[in-house]
Amino acid sequence: MIPTASHEAERDFRERGLTEREADAARSALTGMTAAAAAREMGVSSSTVGSLRQRAYRKLSVGGAAELARKYADNCIEKDAGEKDWRPALRAHGLSETQASVLSLACSGRSTAQIADELHLAEGTVRAARATGYRMLGVHSREELAALLEREAAAPRRRRAARLAAACLAAAMVVAVAVTVASYFGSRPPAVVETEFGEMPNVVGMDLQQAWEMLVAEGYFPVIQESRSTESPGTVVDVDVQELPENMGISMPLDPNGTVHAELNETPWKAEAILSVSGLRQIPHITLNCSERDARELLEDAGFSNVEVAYQGDVDPSDNRIILARPTSGSWASPNEPVELTVTSDITVPDVLGMTPLDASSELVLAGFSPDPYITEWGYSTSDKGTPVAIATDPMCGKAARVGDTVRIIFDRPLEE
Numbered sequence: 125m126i127p128t129a130s131h132e133a134e135r136d137f138r139e140r141g142l143t144e145r146e147a148d149a150a151r152s153a154l155t156g157m158t159a160a161a162a163a164r165e166m167g168v169s170s171s172t173v174g175s176l177r178q179r180a181y182r183k184l185s186v187g188g189a190a191e192l193a194r195k196y197a198d199n200c201i202e203k204d205a206g207e208k209d210w211r212p213a214l215r216a217h218g219l220s221e222t223q224a225s226v227l228s229l230a231c232s233g234r235s236t237a238q239i240a241d242e243l244h245l246a247e248g249t250v251r252a253a254r255a256t257g258y259r260m261l262g263v264h265s266r267e268e269l270a271a272l273l274e275r276e277a278a279a280p281r282r283r284r285a286a287r288l289a290a291a292c293l294a295a296a297m298v299v300a301v302a303v304t305v306a307s308y309f310g311s312r313p314p315a316v317v318e319t320e321f322g323e324m325p326n327v328v329g330m331d332l333q334q335a336w337e338m339l340v341a342e343g344y345f346p347v348i349q350e351s352r353s354t355e356s357p358g359t360v361v362d363v364d365v366q367e368l369p370e371n372m373g374i375s376m377p378l379d380p381n382g383t384v385h386a387e388l389n390e391t392p393w394k395a396e397a398i399l400s401v402s403g404l405r406q407i408p409h410i411t412l413n414c415s416e417r418d419a420r421e422l423l424e425d426a427g428f429s430n431v432e433v434a435y436q437g438d439v440d441p442s443d444n445r446i447i448l449a450r451p452t453s454g455s456w457a458s459p460n461e462p463v464e465l466t467v468t469s470d471i472t473v474p475d476v477l478g479m480t481p482l483d484a485s486s487e488l489v490l491a492g493f494s495p496d497p498y499i500t501e502w503g504y505s506t507s508d509k510g511t512p513v514a515i516a517t518d519p520m521c522g523k524a525a526r527v528g529d530t531v532r533i534i535f536d537r538p539l540e541e
Contacts (some may be wrong), residue, residue: 126151126165127233132369133196135347138454139375140183144409145490149176153189154196161237164247167418168489171500175486208232210273219257226253231270255424264459265427271352319365321395327360332380332401332456335360340388344397345374348456350404357403357458364398382407382455404456407463410449416467419446427459436468443527444469445492473531475521476514484514484533492527497539512537
């Protein structure tokens, strides 16, 4: 798999309107993957990865991979500095040498392809070893694995902390008495809290959707992150307020239920309100271009193992696409909640009319078709006639066709180099 970028980069990908394929292409460039390596992970050709990267660069207003890396320098994975070898701890749990090696590298952020190259294993072997290791350890994702290993490593420190806590018991009892007295006399949490950006609703203890609506109404842009608190799932347990990143453009924000709010595009946001929410994970962005296999892997990596699939029509198991996902992509849900996918091999030809040769060809490839002609590069014409544009397709735009079918593109003038 292709590692997720930093919080800032992922937010920019969403706000600038990158498709999931374009975002994956940008992530692969940030992590230093070659186009060929990214193509293997994404299930497309190297030339398609190149086209996707160029489209991502344009949307992100960068000139290429070097400028992208400078813009999101924190996204680059540190492969060597400070990297821990978790193999002894993993073998202590009964994992084999191969399973321990695979999970140790996965903890450091390596992708499936990178682990396979480093250990000289097939990618299928890496996936199987990772899945078996997760089951043996009772975890469902890389994040849960890392948290488990860190907790075990911190056990000696916790024992020292316990002795210190005993020394502070008297002070804690005084605080407990004060809290009890305040509760007895009907003390309530304040309705608002003071921040450097002004008053903000106190949403700690609220349901996530209610908290989101209250913060938005007061001009605070909510950013949601998971907390391992034992509070009821979906409860806001902490809020951190910080200044919005410079030149951050927010468009089409999603609420926790995955609903798009275009009416908030012009909101003059005061600041970011980072909500820590117990027991929730975000449904990954599963697009119409995503196959069932890719969708399952995305969901598994995000911590959702309970996947239910409904097949629509005569589905080819080796070549299909997702047409519906519930809960919707971007919404927040419990890892135990089932994710329902609708899968088909009959998809709709996208509307490419008016597009340039390169854009029309790329759009059809991303939708799951084989364009004819298949344009991977294009030198824009400087003649008075301008660049050719698509005027028709066969089958027609909007018609149903099978995944992998050839779609002929007809342009308004002959194609020229």
